[in-house]
Amino acid sequence: MPYLPSGFPDGAWLSDVVVDLGEVFAAAGFELSLVGGPVRDLFLGRTSPDLDFTTDARPDEIISAVSGWADAHWDIGRDFGTIGIRKGDDTIEVTTYRAEAYDPESRKPEVRFGRDLGDDLVRRDFTVNAMALKLPSFELVDPHGGVRDLYAGQLRTPATPEESFSDDPLRMMRAARFASQLGLDVAEGVRGAMTAMAERISIVSAERVREELVKLIIGDHPRAGVDLLVETGLAEIVLPEVPALKRLDDEHNRHKDVYQHSLKVLEQAADLETDADGPVPGPDFILRFAALMHDVGKPKTRRFEARGGVSFRHHDVVGAKLTRKRMQALRFDKETIRAVTLLVELHMRFYGYGDQGWTDSAVRRYVTDAGDQLERLHRLTRSDVTTRNRKKAARLDHAYDDLEDRIAALREQEELDKIRPHLDGQQIMSILEIPPGPTVGKAYKFLLEHRMENGPVAEEQAAALLKQWWAEQD
Template sequence: MVSLPHGFPAHAWLPDVVVDLGEVFAAAGHDLSLVGGPVRDLFLGRTSPDLDFTTDATPDQILAAVDGWADAHWDIGRAFGTIGLRKGNQTLEVTTYRAEAYDPSSRKPEVRFGDNLEDDLVRRDFTVNAMALRLPSFELVDPHGGVRDLHAKLLRTPATPQESFSDDPLRMMRAARFAAQLGLDVAPEVQQAMTAMAPRLEIVSAERVREELVKLICGAHPRAGVDLMVETGLADIVLPEIPALKLTADEHHRHKDVYQHSLQVLEQACDLETDDEGPVPRPDFVLRFAALMHDVGKPKTRRFEPGGAVSFRHHDVVGAKLTRKRMQALKFDKDTIKAVTHLVELHMRFYGYGEQEWTDSAVRRYVTDAGDQLQRLHRLTRSDVTTRNKRKAARLDHAYDDLEARIAELAEKEELAKIRPHLDGEQIMAVLGIAPGPAVGKAYKFLLEHRMEHGPVAEEQAVQLLKDWAAEQGIS
């Protein structure tokens, strides 16, 4: 590893490949600097997953310089001046100095190559990312006070916020993301520009917005990022269902409105994630996003009852539909949409367990309906308790402890995760002497229902049950 010069944190480090690449470019007569996130993370005492470099060399000159040194290269980003490299197990990206701007009506950046490091840094998104280390000397270049802003935990832009966000409106989402990831406060002038320019985000592709949203939700402080999106109006474009919660009174007249309740559920869900060896390793986007979206059906289902009470009947079902529609608009993949919406739809299923004991059949259905989302559903349901009433919170917590214990007990006896009918399709056709068709499906459903209600039975009993049912149905 390469030791850093005086002034850098003693525990900061970089792999040898960084200085090696600097020497390769110096030998070829080109400048090279480590830039952006890797430099920022050195001052935060973190290991950056990416190694990004900038240079005065053109893409063709980059390729010529690393010929014979890099183990592999790819030029899929050549149009943007970026060449990807692999050296050993390290992946590197080298980009020609550039300036980048958006046409007001276009989603795609217009790229212009530059010829010096200082001009390249001023076009970057925030001062904490506008620092560079010249290689191989490791001279720090920080013309916009990035180190100062890191110490102050402040997010500012190198140019004016208006210029920065006009160049790339997605940077407004990045501001919220860095608030969530790094715990930085946004400078007043930056927040003002975000609020005034939020509509510009509409020209950015859904895919780019989605990627920033995922990083925000998976950050160390997602509540701060979501709150900033709502305060600036970005959420009105990206997740309009969330600011709509501010207009909805809670049916329990709690001290928090539904919006604040949802943010607290998000925080509590994060606290229930596990380490890498557990069933829900952190950060878990599916759990976190379901926690944020679980009550978005309330505004559409709010009803004022006699006596002044407020109800939100079926907000779980409505919320799942709204969540699916929003995630489809943001171009999430089908599996992620299915997982999140399933949790939203099931998040109310537990309530009532504490008032009346569930039958074994009800417990089986709870597990079967949750499917592969059971561990997340456990955590979402527990997170949904935000009452200040300690007695009520303890009662709900105890009730869910009891439910989990019963699930574990039944699982040990019955392999709940693999619940199937007493007989499969082949056996059904053999017992009844029928060919494939609707009758087989009806018989399968009957046996599954019986399995749910009564638990497992011996094969002989299952055969008799099937024959009796078929006789009642007129199936021969």
């Protein structure tokens, strides 16, 4: 049954497995405390998806204590003092009191087991995460003022920021993540240490940096998190394409502030996410990251025109290439890279629609090129309008409404999202009496182009078109 310790705001609860586990460890003669995020979230009136515990028991003693009680356990984190446990529907991690430090020349943390709960709490990243509830009594242990800082909306470190970030440089990324997730202001001392030590983030693996970046982007206040990365210099190392937008500022006001524009697009994209039943459930990393990166091709494509204007021709294509390279460096999976870079590449495709008008063929190509990213592209394109000119904004909004209406009408008429050539490969080979090979692919492409330009035709007409095309081939 859900359990809420006294003294905490309504809205959060703990599984009764927390009480049970505390009693299991007490019976075995060991200390156990719920620690970190789950405790912080109780004060925020919300339920944490994770249950993290710390204990004076060593890994082998943890296993011995839970044997016969846990449904399963695993020791994949044994080297770090962590044992994973499953009890019913709950997945739990229990970690021996510890202290971590990075050798300046190493990417891997050096693990040292601590002697008591105080040793463990002082080595944690921030005071709001350095609180513990002793079990099974639920006595709060808060030696560094985490509750005070949480209600004050401030992010501080238990030890000095320099000591904390030297022990684990990834904590500098976490500071930006918590600015995004929790809306906390970073204390000046913490901000100063992040700025002075930013270069040290380079010893942390790309995978760990990526995970913090994802959490930052999908937080409630992503703009604040990104801004902190840029202001402290961390972004110069982990996401240099974004601070490059700030260097694009034009003292002659010949173009807008691209950096601030990108942050605004990020915010507006997040506002257009849907609920869980909609086409783009939020928070959506792919949409948000594409919004942040959509203009990163501008620094490399900026040109000052003879009449005093500024152009950024093909910044969409260049930006997609830069985004792909950065995401590969951060070890993102191929599918996420594909989705984000496609959005960046297509984000300019809509412009001109309202002035020039599009044929049905152009609308079909827009949908086909967007593929499974069409709903995100709708939102990214709308988010890219940050002009203060109300008439211009209204005109663009109306034009995109019209485009979406046309897409809906064509989809209903033609099942647009399932566009295929008039004939498949087997039919092509049968009609032309040819074996599999490159010619079949060329014929397929011809029929697809005709389908895109002219819409669907009957199978007999398609066969006649194919034979006519075949007769014209050398």
